[in-house]
Amino acid sequence: MPVGYSIYVERPSRIHQRIDPRTKLAALGTVFVLALAFNHPAVLAGIMLLLLVAARLAQLPWRSLLPFLMGSIWFLVLGLLIWPLYVRGGPQLFQVLGARIYLNGVLFGLAMGLRVALMVIAAGIWMMTTSPQKLTAGLLRLGLPYKAGVAMTAAIRFVPLLNAERITITEAQQARALDLRREPLIRRMLKSIAIIGPLFVRSIDVAQALALALEARGFAARDGRTSIIQIDMTPADRAILLVLAAACLVALALRVLGVGLISRDYL
């Protein structure tokens, strides 16, 4: 179990347990590069398919991916509404309110929606397969100072804690007849201070107590620090990294050659 609030889903899959967090970070980066390199919806849909296969291999339940997939639909709708008004080329499909809509415009809109969806879903899969602790361990090995690493995990850990504080504060103020829903907008904003104020003070209190407790246990007494989580690059990791690097290079080359694009005029 990961500590604190995260969308991480513990699974006995290779992607969860065997692959180094650094490799997974590189894979996320690669998806971003690929998503930006192409703007043809067929290519992007192919990459999306690969992503979903990866999610399957990671034994992620479809239900956990659902919020990301639903969110992606909005990006698709938005892309299809906006881009056809700007991108021309290909056969004309129809006319709305005096604007001519071309096939390329529709395809480009689809591609832009897919592009955002790709990034969102890739980030989702990445967070669901990499526990916050392993992620931090990976970043530390990449040279992140360990105090920054602790700050990062502490921040993740604090989300549920501060949420509990927020709920208690809200209850305490409700008991003093605060009913934000019944107030007009401006007054609602002004009265929100009754919740934000104590939350702010409590956050500082809690952070200060944590800092003291950490220091009392010798935090930062030495420069280096060992970690209970050991991560190692295996040959499989190296092979994956090689494939990822190759994919990035090929994608860039194809971009220069103009393959896999609907329009050269837009990214």
Place this chain on the structure above:
Amino acid sequence: MAEVGQSVSGEPAIEVDDVRFRYAASGPEVLHGVSLRIEQGEYLALIGQNGGGKTTLAKHFNGLLKPVTGFVRTMGADTRTASVAQLARTVGYVYQNPDHQIFAQKVRTEVAFGPGNLKLGPQEIERRVDEALRLVGLREYADDFAFSLGRGLRQKLAVASVLAMAPPVLVVDEPTTGLDLQGSRSILDLLGAWNADGRTIVVVTHDLALVAERVPRTVVIADGHIVADGPTRRVLSDTGVLDRAFLRPPQVTRVAQRLGEFGVAADVMTVTELHAELRRAMGM
């Protein structure tokens, strides 16, 4: 002060009927069919071990929690259908940690927040604020910076900010946490004075010694059940019941019980009483 179980006017202040509660639909049941009747004008302590369900039950009184089955009525209003803000007119709830509610810069503004939410006129608010601050002894701090007060004074400020709303029923959750003996006593005295005006007070605590000294009726809750309910003297001297709730009678009561062989009564609650008992037993 009203006697235990005696009603000032017909309607009970709080009526809990066979309430069952769980925090999550699939989670464990926390209250297993609790029934309780608190008359208007009573001063009652809800005691029990941590995690026994005291606060869970208390949060039902002002609708912060709604029963899964059964019902709670406060001054006749069903908490299932009223919002917390509506119920706040009749039930005041003081939280354990004053820092969960203090937000205003000045003490006076903090106390005025509740009455303001009740949409009272400015003169009435000012009158109530002054009255509440006088009651808790914070009048000289009225224009001070609220966060700069010490812990004991912040606790009093939290109480004052609810008193200013003048609710007929007042629920106070662990008012003595983090306070020294003097601070704790002065909070309970304050609640006693408020009760003497005919208002109903429920205090949630595990400080049995203070309950013994000051609160007439005690309800013991353990593992989601009410295991004892009656006059404090009877409940707190019943070692068997307290054992079940993992509580022990106040020290002075335990001393008296040990001295039973010398004819000292087993239901001694205060040092003064023990002194009198000893004198009597020794024939002085």
